[in-house]
Amino acid sequence: VLDEFQLITRYFDRQREAPGVAVGIGDDGAVLMTNAAFDQIQVIDTLVAGVHFPRETNPADIAYRAVAVNLSDMAAMGGRPLWMTLALTLVTSDGQWLQQFANGLFEVADAFDLALVGGDTTRGDILVVTVSLTGEVERGKALLRSGARPGDTIFVTGSLGDAGAGLQCLQGHGEDKFLRQRFLRPTPRVEIGRALIGKASAAIDLSDGLLGDLAKLLSASSVGADIDIERLPLSKSLRANRDIATQRHLALTAGDDYELCFTATQDAVSGIEGITAIGSVTDGSELICRQGNTIVEIEHSGYRHFQ
Amino acid sequence: VLDEFQLITRYFDRQREAPGVAVGIGDDGAVLMTNAAFDQIQVIDTLVAGVHFPRETNPADIAYRAVAVNLSDMAAMGGRPLWMTLALTLVTSDGQWLQQFANGLFEVADAFDLALVGGDTTRGDILVVTVSLTGEVERGKALLRSGARPGDTIFVTGSLGDAGAGLQCLQGHGEDKFLRQRFLRPTPRVEIGRALIGKASAAIDLSDGLLGDLAKLLSASSVGADIDIERLPLSKSLRANRDIATQRHLALTAGDDYELCFTATQDAVSGIEGITAIGSVTDGSELICRQGNTIVEIEHSGYRHFQ
Numbered sequence: 001v002l003d004e005f006q007l008i009t010r011y012f013d014r015q016r017e018a019p020g021v022a023v024g025i026g027d028d029g030a031v032l033m034t035n036a037a038f039d040q041i042q043v044i045d046t047l048v049a050g051v052h053f054p055r056e057t058n059p060a061d062i063a064y065r066a067v068a069v070n071l072s073d074m075a076a077m078g079g080r081p082l083w084m085t086l087a088l089t090l091v092t093s094d095g096q097w098l099q100q101f102a103n104g105l106f107e108v109a110d111a112f113d114l115a116l117v118g119g120d121t122t123r124g125d126i127l128v129v130t131v132s133l134t135g136e137v138e139r140g141k142a143l144l145r146s147g148a149r150p151g152d153t154i155f156v157t158g159s160l161g162d163a164g165a166g167l168q169c170l171q172g173h174g175e176d177k178f179l180r181q182r183f184l185r186p187t188p189r190v191e192i193g194r195a196l197i198g199k200a201s202a203a204i205d206l207s208d209g210l211l212g213d214l215a216k217l218l219s220a221s222s223v224g225a226d227i228d229i230e231r232l233p234l235s236k237s238l239r240a241n242r243d244i245a246t247q248r249h250l251a252l253t254a255g256d257d258y259e260l261c262f263t264a265t266q267d268a269v270s271g272i273e274g275i276t277a278i279g280s281v282t283d284g285s286e287l288i289c290r291q292g293n294t295i296v297e298i299e300h301s302g303y304r305h306f307q
Numbered sequence: 308v309l310d311e312f313q314l315i316t317r318y319f320d321r322q323r324e325a326p327g328v329a330v331g332i333g334d335d336g337a338v339l340m341t342n343a344a345f346d347q348i349q350v351i352d353t354l355v356a357g358v359h360f361p362r363e364t365n366p367a368d369i370a371y372r373a374v375a376v377n378l379s380d381m382a383a384m385g386g387r388p389l390w391m392t393l394a395l396t397l398v399t400s401d402g403q404w405l406q407q408f409a410n411g412l413f414e415v416a417d418a419f420d421l422a423l424v425g426g427d428t429t430r431g432d433i434l435v436v437t438v439s440l441t442g443e444v445e446r447g448k449a450l451l452r453s454g455a456r457p458g459d460t461i462f463v464t465g466s467l468g469d470a471g472a473g474l475q476c477l478q479g480h481g482e483d484k485f486l487r488q489r490f491l492r493p494t495p496r497v498e499i500g501r502a503l504i505g506k507a508s509a510a511i512d513l514s515d516g517l518l519g520d521l522a523k524l525l526s527a528s529s530v531g532a533d534i535d536i537e538r539l540p541l542s543k544s545l546r547a548n549r550d551i552a553t554q555r556h557l558a559l560t561a562g563d564d565y566e567l568c569f570t571a572t573q574d575a576v577s578g579i580e581g582i583t584a585i586g587s588v589t590d591g592s593e594l595i596c597r598q599g600n601t602i603v604e605i606e607h608s609g610y611r612h613f614q
Contacts (some may be wrong), residue, residue: 022346026527028383028512031351031449036343039329042424043336044392044439047430076335085351087394087437094566117349120437130394130427130437132351140365142338172373205335220333 007121008094011102012086017113030117038136041079045070049127053184059097060104060267061184061202066129067108069207071188072258074116074204078143078197079135081112083192084098086119089128091273122281124250141197143262148221150264155275157189159235160210164254165242177239186258196262201260209253212300214261215287221263226288227279229296252289252298314400314428317524318409319393325422327389337424339390345443348386352377356434360491361477367406367411368491374415376514378495379565383512384502385450386442388419388497393426396435419497448504450569455509455528457590459570462582464496466542471561472549482485485544493565502579503569510569516560518605521568524592526568533595534586536603559596559605 014026025029032042047066049253065083074081109116166183169175180252189205196203204217210232211227218225234250239247263281282288289296318330330338341347354373356362374391381388393412399532416423421440473490476482496512503510511524525532539558546554569595589595596603 006555022447023449027452028380028510029348029386029387029449031384031444031451032347032349034343034345038341040339040341041336042339042392042441043389044314044425045393045427046394046396046429046435046437048429050432051430061412073335077337077338083349085349085439086441087351087353089353089355089435109333118351120352122355123352123358124437125357125433126431128353128354128396128431128435129435130351132392132439134349134441137338140329142330142336144338145334184507202337203403 007098007137008119011098012116012119021115021117024115024117025119029244030083030085033116036196037139039139039142040134041074041077041137041142042072042132043073044130044132044242045073046128046130057184059101062129063101063104064108064185066131067105068186068188069189069258070131071112072186072207074133075124075133075190075193076143076187076203076260077137078141078169078193078203079137081114081133081135082195083115083117083134084109085115085132087118087130088121089124089126090121091125091127108180112188138148138197143193143196143200143203145204145217145220148217148281150223150261150281152281153277154214154225154227154261154279155261155269155277156206156210156233156283157192157259158187159233159238159273160206160257160259161238161250161257162235162245163256163258164250164259167256174241176237176241178235179241183193183256184255188258189260190273192274196264196269199268200262200264202258205263206257206259208255210261211252217261218287224282224284224286224288226282226290227277228290231276231278232290239279289306312380314405315426318405319423319426323422328424329424329458331422331424332426337390339394339424342443344446346446346449348381348442348444348449349439350377350380351437351439353378353435353437354360360600364491366408368410369436370408371415371492373438374412374421375493377440378492378497379418379512379569381440381442382495382500383510383567384444384483385448385500385510386444386503388421388440388442390424390437390441391416391421394437395426395428396431396433397428398432398434414426418446419495428467434587450500450503450507450510452509452524455524455530455570455588457530459508459587459588460573460584461521461532461568461570461586461588462576462584463513463517463535463540463568464567464582465494465566466501466540466545467564467566468515468545468554468557468561468564469542470563471557472545474563483544483548485542486548490563491527493563495565496567499567499579499581501508503571503576506575507569507571510567513564513566513568515562517568518559518594524568525594530591531589531595532586532589533589533597535597535600538583538585540583
């Protein structure tokens with residue numbers, strides 16, 4: 001049985017030097033050196049066992065996903081990730097479990113040059129993982145939800161609906177490794193977010209489904225949109241494993257894709273790879289879905305807690 | 308029934324201007340303006356219902372305490388608190404509960420000029436409150452655990468053991484309003500922490516009990532200590548409500564006081580109010596407790612999770 005101190009030193013404190021970190025894990029707080037030429041971005045997101053991932057998910061995937069969803073928020077702001085703190089509520093302290101958790105955490109952290117600088121471990125009746133990230137962005141250049149202008153094109157990164165189908169796989173409905181991984185280990189679009197600085201007029205990340213999240217961006221920008229569901233980017237795996245109606249339903253309404261949705265002029269982003277235009281910003285207030293020339297009604301609620 | 312968005316806007320988003328906050332609640336992340344003349348301090352701490360406070364604790368006190376324990380970490384680093392993010396895992400969304408929680412949160416936040424800049428609310432089978440604070444401290448001047456030198460005097464702020472007795476009261480063992488409040492609403496010693504900049508050689512906050520926390524400071528500084536238990540500052544309420552053995556036992560080993568323990572020369576801190584010298588730093592490696600001229604053995608384990 002490990003106490004908190006041993007647990008932290010054994011699994012989480014790698015005693016590595018990292019840029020800007022004067023004091024990391026091991027004191028009452030982290031001491032960090034900021035750069036005043038940049039604004040700072042802070043994001044925080046919690047994953048709860050049984051709510052945000054199946055309870056039997058393996059610990060490396062849980063940790064990976066907890067960091068990745070925060071990196072996705074950072075990407076949606078155009079930020080460069082720097083530092084991470086971790087608040088971990090554990091039901092038991094199982095060494096093997098913790099080792100795997102730490103492996104998943106550092107796998108994604110290392111891939112994005114993110115340093116773990118502090119944290120807190122507590123005991124509770126359920127596994128709760130809260131990750132907080134700090135990053136930086138060029139002064140005044142953060143990508144907000146509120147800058148979309150009528151006439152802008154609406155883009156998304158990657159492909160949509162995969163994570164929704166992947167969650168179905170995890171719940172026993174079909175099996176496809178690619179889709180499952182898209183749920184378990186989302187790809188934070190940090191590089192694209194950085195490339196959008198000074199180019200995109202607004203951005204949001206897709207955690208609750210395209211329709212729900214795009215609606216938030218439109219509302220923050222006081223604009224409407226017209227999107228064409230035939231233009232939604234769908235992966236080969238999704239197309240091979242689900243019928244067309246399900247593909248589109250998942251792409252529009254399932255959460256957890258952690259792709260970016262952003263607005264920009266076509267010209268501004270012409271050099272950026274891995275993005276797809278799906279419609280345009282209007283001066284209305286509605287989000288209109290079109291299939292070719294026909295307007296279609298999509299039932300959706302987004303992903304809402306407490307309903 | 309409220310969804311997450313409504314919940315945040317109704318109870319937590321006050322849309323106030325705050326220093327350094329370019330974008331607060333409502334986007335994918337907060338945008339903050341840092342000052343490069345200062346180092347940044349980040350702390351994070353979680354409270355779990357039934358582990359860190361009795362489940363029936365009223366929501367205003369839970370919120371107050373969750374912020375206060377983080378402010379205490381900030382105080383132990385000598386930091387000036389600036390910004391807060393909140394990750395709240397709720398069992399249900401009860402409007403009255405949330406309103407009281409928000410009241411407690413903002414009561415302590417306002418008292419310390421702390422702005423809530425972001426957060427995440429999730430659903431779970433147990434109430435978990437994680438607060439993350441960012442603050443600033445003069446470049447290179449953060450108070451660490453590691454600077455204590457032989458010959459330094461050891462000080463504590465306020466009085467010790469009250470919170471331990473207060474928790475006993477909450478659990479039905481006696482009743483004293485002052486003691487109960489000392490557990491529910493600890494007083495973060497932010498002002499004293501700021502006053503110790505450039506004066507204290509090392510500092511830690513007392514969350515797990517004096518003996519356990521002082522041992523961490525000594526270990527980080529590679530020194531020993533000699534303290535006199537007759538010099539421990541005990542409140543009038545503690546002395547009135549507990550026998551002398553219990554008073555001392557609580558003062559030495561009960562957690563949750565959130566006072567500061569620090570080392571300094573007597574001269575350096577002679578102008579600071581509300582502190583008590585309890586012993587001195589030695590060039591040994593032991594923490595020796597003395598009662599007058601007799602060395603006493605105190606059984607203690609500190610407060611350790613997972614034991």
